[in-house]
Amino acid sequence: MASNSKTLRSPLQVARGLGSAKHGTEHWWSQRLTAIALVPLTVWFVFGVIGHLGADHAGFVAWMKSPFSAVMMILTAVVTFHHAQSGLQVVIEDYVHAEWQKMALIIGVKFLSFALAAACVLAVVKIFIGA
Amino acid sequence: MANGSGRPLSPHLQVYKLPLTAVMSITHRITGVGLAVGTLLLVWWLVAAAAGPQAFARAQGFIGSFFGLLLMFGWSAALYYHLCNGIRHLVWDAGKSFELTDADRNNKVVLVATAVLTVLTWIVGLAVW
Numbered sequence: 001m002a003s004n005s006k007t008l009r010s011p012l013q014v015a016r017g018l019g020s021a022k023h024g025t026e027h028w029w030s031q032r033l034t035a036i037a038l039v040p041l042t043v044w045f046v047f048g049v050i051g052h053l054g055a056d057h058a059g060f061v062a063w064m065k066s067p068f069s070a071v072m073m074i075l076t077a078v079v080t081f082h083h084a085q086s087g088l089q090v091v092i093e094d095y096v097h098a099e100w101q102k103m104a105l106i107i108g109v110k111f112l113s114f115a116l117a118a119a120c121v122l123a124v125v126k127i128f129i130g131a
Numbered sequence: 132m133a134n135g136s137g138r139p140l141s142p143h144l145q146v147y148k149l150p151l152t153a154v155m156s157i158t159h160r161i162t163g164v165g166l167a168v169g170t171l172l173l174v175w176w177l178v179a180a181a182a183g184p185q186a187f188a189r190a191q192g193f194i195g196s197f198f199g200l201l202l203m204f205g206w207s208a209a210l211y212y213h214l215c216n217g218i219r220h221l222v223w224d225a226g227k228s229f230e231l232t233d234a235d236r237n238n239k240v241v242l243v244a245t246a247v248l249t250v251l252t253w254i255v256g257l258a259v260w
Contacts, residue, residue, distance in 0.1 A: 008138060032224060035217050042214055046207075046252060053260040054195065057184035064180070077173065084167040091164060116174050123181035 034083040041076045064127040077120035085113035151238050159216045162209040169206040211248040215241045
């Protein structure tokens with residue numbers, strides 16, 4: 001393969017087309033998708049936080065009682081944690097090379113991320129329905 | 132190529148002075164990890180609000196303390212950096228701005244945008260607060 005002299009990929013990798021993670025572009029794509037979603041969500045979140053700096057509990061509850069704010073807060077938390085766990089996975093894969101340590105860290109990060117996202121969702125839902 | 136394989140070589144990091152583009156690249160990763168840790172504060176804030184007025188006052192009290200504000204300042208700067216540089220990454224993903232002149236210019240765009248947005252947020256935030 002003459003065109004291969006300037007690429008880091010071996011001919012076999014090119015033929016398989018799935019990359020080192022063996023999942024093709026799925027992980028890469030979901031990281032970009034969540035990144036795009038986080039642009040407007042982050043802007044909303046920053047404005048929301050500024051608008052409720054030093055707010056008392058009643059003020060915060062009133063904010064989360066709005067369906068739009070509640071949905072935006074749930075999306076912000078869930079998409080943020082999804083983006084975070086996929087980014088942390090790449091960082092771990094790059095720097096941790098012992099297979100069992102790498103797997104343990106990735107599993108730990110993913111479990112913790114989704115648990116914290118669930119806690120955020122439950123908190124917003126609880127405030128929204130006023131239980 | 133020095134290794135005879137015909138494949139590109141990586142720079143030797145201990146003797147290689149990193150250009151600004153490389154420093155900004157690793158900073159993107161560092162701010163990403165920092166933001167992931169900082170998200171714990173968001174969880175505390177939301178869960179405290181759901182738990183009741185007392186727990187929420189404690190969380191707000193911590194965020195409003197000197198150490199809390201310091202954390203928030205670092206978190207906001209990291210957030211804006213990761214946001215601006217992340218948009219730059221999306222531009223790269225679209226296959227644009229790979230020329231060195233573009234990269235040098237966009238280094239400055241990202242750094243200035245991060246500084247302006249961070250300072251502006253804190254001016255508005257402290258005025259409202």
